[in-house]
Amino acid sequence: MGAITAVMHADRDPSIAGMILDSPFTTLRKVAEELTKHNTYIPNFLTSFGLMFVRRSIKSRAKFNIDDLNPIDHVDRSFIPAFFIHAKDDKFILPHHSKDLFDKYAGDKQYRLVKGNHNSARP
Numbered sequence: 001m002g003a004i005t006a007v008m009h010a011d012r013d014p015s016i017a018g019m020i021l022d023s024p025f026t027t028l029r030k031v032a033e034e035l036t037k038h039n040t041y042i043p044n045f046l047t048s049f050g051l052m053f054v055r056r057s058i059k060s061r062a063k064f065n066i067d068d069l070n071p072i073d074h075v076d077r078s079f080i081p082a083f084f085i086h087a088k089d090d091k092f093i094l095p096h097h098s099k100d101l102f103d104k105y106a107g108d109k110q111y112r113l114v115k116g117n118h119n120s121a122r123p
Helices: 002-010 028-039 044-062 096-104
Strands: 019-022 082-087 109-114
Touching: 002 019, 028 044, 082 096, 096 109
Parallel strands: 019 082, 082 109
Antiparallel strands: none
């Protein structure tokens, strides 16, 4: 969650010197949908229905809406130098997330796809 915290704060704090963003995701909802799709046989409409109940439960208990966790909405206003890194075989957060964020990022940026999975050591 460190990469996401950084991305969502970068557009508000220009005093940050730079960011290394390891395996960031575009939206929490998208990650949940992809994890369900690739790891279960639950149809998409049931996933959406289930996420509605999860969202309501979290919102009532933690006063937080999971649909507000959308780093992709912040990157076009971020100008802090950023290095995006993601593992090719990451099955937890798919590599397209960091690439999508990178493509939309407004500031100086670099992108590197590396060998390994979500928990592999980075070079």
